[in-house]
Amino acid sequence: MRPIDALVSSLPDGRVVTDPDVIDSYARDRTFVAPGKPLAAVLAGSRDDVVATLRWASEHRVPVVPRGAGTGLAGGATAGDGAVILSLARMDQIRELAPADEIAVAEPGVITADLDRAARQHGLMYAPDPSSYEISTIGGNLATNAGGLRCVKYGVTRDSALGLEVVLADGRILNTGRRTMKGVTGYDLTGLFVGSEGTLGVITAATVRLRPVPAAPATFAAEFGSLRDAGAAVSAIMAAGCQPSLMELLDRATLEAIDDWRNIGLEAGTMAMLIGQSDASDGQAAAARMERLCLDNGATFVAVSSSPQETEELIGLRRMAYQAKERLGACLVEDVCVPRSVLPDMIGAIEAAAARHGVRICTVAHAGDGNLHPVFVFEHGTSEPPPEVWAAADEVFTRALELGGTLTGEHGVGVLKRRWLALETGPVAREVQHGIKAVFDPLNILNPGKAI
Amino acid sequence: MRPIDALVSSLPDGRVVTDPDVIDSYARDRTFVAPGKPLAAVLAGSRDDVVATLRWASEHRVPVVPRGAGTGLAGGATAGDGAVILSLARMDQIRELAPADEIAVAEPGVITADLDRAARQHGLMYAPDPSSYEISTIGGNLATNAGGLRCVKYGVTRDSALGLEVVLADGRILNTGRRTMKGVTGYDLTGLFVGSEGTLGVITAATVRLRPVPAAPATFAAEFGSLRDAGAAVSAIMAAGCQPSLMELLDRATLEAIDDWRNIGLEAGTMAMLIGQSDASDGQAAAARMERLCLDNGATFVAVSSSPQETEELIGLRRMAYQAKERLGACLVEDVCVPRSVLPDMIGAIEAAAARHGVRICTVAHAGDGNLHPVFVFEHGTSEPPPEVWAAADEVFTRALELGGTLTGEHGVGVLKRRWLALETGPVAREVQHGIKAVFDPLNILNPGKAI
Numbered sequence: 001m002r003p004i005d006a007l008v009s010s011l012p013d014g015r016v017v018t019d020p021d022v023i024d025s026y027a028r029d030r031t032f033v034a035p036g037k038p039l040a041a042v043l044a045g046s047r048d049d050v051v052a053t054l055r056w057a058s059e060h061r062v063p064v065v066p067r068g069a070g071t072g073l074a075g076g077a078t079a080g081d082g083a084v085i086l087s088l089a090r091m092d093q094i095r096e097l098a099p100a101d102e103i104a105v106a107e108p109g110v111i112t113a114d115l116d117r118a119a120r121q122h123g124l125m126y127a128p129d130p131s132s133y134e135i136s137t138i139g140g141n142l143a144t145n146a147g148g149l150r151c152v153k154y155g156v157t158r159d160s161a162l163g164l165e166v167v168l169a170d171g172r173i174l175n176t177g178r179r180t181m182k183g184v185t186g187y188d189l190t191g192l193f194v195g196s197e198g199t200l201g202v203i204t205a206a207t208v209r210l211r212p213v214p215a216a217p218a219t220f221a222a223e224f225g226s227l228r229d230a231g232a233a234v235s236a237i238m239a240a241g242c243q244p245s246l247m248e249l250l251d252r253a254t255l256e257a258i259d260d261w262r263n264i265g266l267e268a269g270t271m272a273m274l275i276g277q278s279d280a281s282d283g284q285a286a287a288a289r290m291e292r293l294c295l296d297n298g299a300t301f302v303a304v305s306s307s308p309q310e311t312e313e314l315i316g317l318r319r320m321a322y323q324a325k326e327r328l329g330a331c332l333v334e335d336v337c338v339p340r341s342v343l344p345d346m347i348g349a350i351e352a353a354a355a356r357h358g359v360r361i362c363t364v365a366h367a368g369d370g371n372l373h374p375v376f377v378f379e380h381g382t383s384e385p386p387p388e389v390w391a392a393a394d395e396v397f398t399r400a401l402e403l404g405g406t407l408t409g410e411h412g413v414g415v416l417k418r419r420w421l422a423l424e425t426g427p428v429a430r431e432v433q434h435g436i437k438a439v440f441d442p443l444n445i446l447n448p449g450k451a452i
Numbered sequence: 453m454r455p456i457d458a459l460v461s462s463l464p465d466g467r468v469v470t471d472p473d474v475i476d477s478y479a480r481d482r483t484f485v486a487p488g489k490p491l492a493a494v495l496a497g498s499r500d501d502v503v504a505t506l507r508w509a510s511e512h513r514v515p516v517v518p519r520g521a522g523t524g525l526a527g528g529a530t531a532g533d534g535a536v537i538l539s540l541a542r543m544d545q546i547r548e549l550a551p552a553d554e555i556a557v558a559e560p561g562v563i564t565a566d567l568d569r570a571a572r573q574h575g576l577m578y579a580p581d582p583s584s585y586e587i588s589t590i591g592g593n594l595a596t597n598a599g600g601l602r603c604v605k606y607g608v609t610r611d612s613a614l615g616l617e618v619v620l621a622d623g624r625i626l627n628t629g630r631r632t633m634k635g636v637t638g639y640d641l642t643g644l645f646v647g648s649e650g651t652l653g654v655i656t657a658a659t660v661r662l663r664p665v666p667a668a669p670a671t672f673a674a675e676f677g678s679l680r681d682a683g684a685a686v687s688a689i690m691a692a693g694c695q696p697s698l699m700e701l702l703d704r705a706t707l708e709a710i711d712d713w714r715n716i717g718l719e720a721g722t723m724a725m726l727i728g729q730s731d732a733s734d735g736q737a738a739a740a741r742m743e744r745l746c747l748d749n750g751a752t753f754v755a756v757s758s759s760p761q762e763t764e765e766l767i768g769l770r771r772m773a774y775q776a777k778e779r780l781g782a783c784l785v786e787d788v789c790v791p792r793s794v795l796p797d798m799i800g801a802i803e804a805a806a807a808r809h810g811v812r813i814c815t816v817a818h819a820g821d822g823n824l825h826p827v828f829v830f831e832h833g834t835s836e837p838p839p840e841v842w843a844a845a846d847e848v849f850t851r852a853l854e855l856g857g858t859l860t861g862e863h864g865v866g867v868l869k870r871r872w873l874a875l876e877t878g879p880v881a882r883e884v885q886h887g888i889k890a891v892f893d894p895l896n897i898l899n900p901g902k903a904i
Contacts, residue, residue: 100687123693151634155611175878178858179791182821183861184596184647186873187644188644188647191640200639235552240664280733280734281738282734337632337634337635340552341550369633370633406630407637409636421637424637426626429628433641
């Protein structure tokens, strides 16, 4: 019997896909990274399916690439030659929702926004909201420790993860963490799995923290004649303790991309826009304070609104940014994060790199966190960015690290950031991380070559 | 040359203490756990001292017990026969305080409240505030992932730890994490070290997150005729999204202990007191909402105040609880944490265990987190609690786990909770944790026998 036949016979009917065209559609994420020729895709419907797949993979030493919805931006779910893809998308049940304890237990295939909506039926919310949250899954969010717009106030995915059910590489079940708000029994295995990009085990359920739905937000949008002024306004707002629930910065290039598409009436002198929200119970007052701080820091125009429709439009503008860029060309989406005080310097470095290498870079930032997404645009249809894009990206990463920053704030390393990994992670940390990897996955079958 | 002479000669003068009486004072924490006969205590003054000590210990296979201020409540810093105690108390410099980035870099010996005070010079605060924060150190807080009163709003120590400098068992330096608010490069080693009770490495500096100082708090105190009513009020307050910055529950036995000492005029029918705060910008309104919810849930008396002096008195009452109990006898301080909805059930189970075994148990709770500290009081001068205390504790832990809780919310496992560890941590998790331990400390010299 061929190994693949043993896999098919160990799983319920219809779980294993071997049609190369279908496999190919499961072998990619949202990046341009080209996959290899995987052996098969398993569409897991239960924890038992995951166990059977991993036992088989261990026995036959076959690499396994776990995936959620494939919305990743770092090539973390790209599958190579001979690998088996393990899709968790069909494991999409919310196993439990306990409003009084403000927790939910969700399977990895639950769409992030669906979990949020289910919580809202009970006056609660699931806070993490990566830009892709209408199509991304909880499992993928956990694998990358996804951030989002609200994380400036509510933290990243790790801050909402209390406990996990994980299938290890050899098929054993590991339960980590707890159902309680606090707990320090043993090492923090939950935190270790979150952000490990499928290299340590396959998450089959997560106990996550929910929070009471805050007040309807008050929103402001401010225009600035310089990026530096916008950066200064961000610093002032954060330092004043305004606790924005969202604080997004869009640069001129991004605004132009949106304007080209949707004609938003962009003014000639507008070099940056800041969109912020407060969902505090006195949010209107907080938004007014933030408006004042924008004006004090050189904003040329500020509008404050608490109308749901206007708020939706402003946030829609921000959520439109990535699609607007995809109209311009293929995109290398980067994700540097710097200490907040050097945000203007980092933006300056991005502009300089764009000019020096003749590359179009459009930047949006989760500015309250110092997390920037410079998007390097290049010609559609090319499978690999041209050398000038890599050169500009190299400059951006190098500068981010010089400024005390990190390569990736919320997207993960995947395969795209491996080339810069050694600049941030020293040899001792690398050795330790590979040691940890070997504890969980001694045969190195789980998403090999990713993350570390 | 004896091994100890090699240690002395590898360190600056005066770093190594060998007087048995002095060693003994460094061999204990705040519990009754009796130490053994350690070989020596090293009073480290620098990272180099830590490196030299660990290199020596690796060479000679000597167990090393790191310690901060010895305020631990689980025996985690208790030193056994032949061990070397490594005190980090003298490494007490705040290396950096960067207000614009809202971070500080602190050595492990910095007193927690001192870091908070230093931050407040710049309009910032260091949020974690274990009850011992005037005498505990940052290093000890990191080792146990300490919680505190404010963590109901601001999270535990792990939520404020961004990056660490660690000396590994073999003397190598490991840098983890980052200076930025977000970051997902590689596995979360920072989170792994926080709460690992000195078993994976010795932290010699921590980059921590600061936060803007919130508004002056509005405080309420509510008295209840039953613990169940108080528990219901807590649930209602949390569910209403009041976001208290503190939410402490004191049971009748605790109130009596305080009343015996300081005569607070305790009413006959008062079975529980709830003390809560809001530090929101509209805190007075939030406190009034919490007052209303207490009355709706059967409070017999509620007082709200925003006067700093009255606030100080109310919080002082809570901070007095532990000392009041120490007047009554020796204390076994426990630390179970349960899902918030079963807080009244857990309190009921504690009362039942006290009655069944004839043990005095006084309970305070960080009620907003479901984290209870039942304090088992027994005769002063006994080095070990009597069997009925262990029996009652056994019942309390078993019930906490049955209710979906955990053995320890914020104190750590140390040695005192090892006897119950297997009830919470399954065999796979145990094996994985020991595997991780072996990656960092293959010779098992770092605080052996603790935590896992």
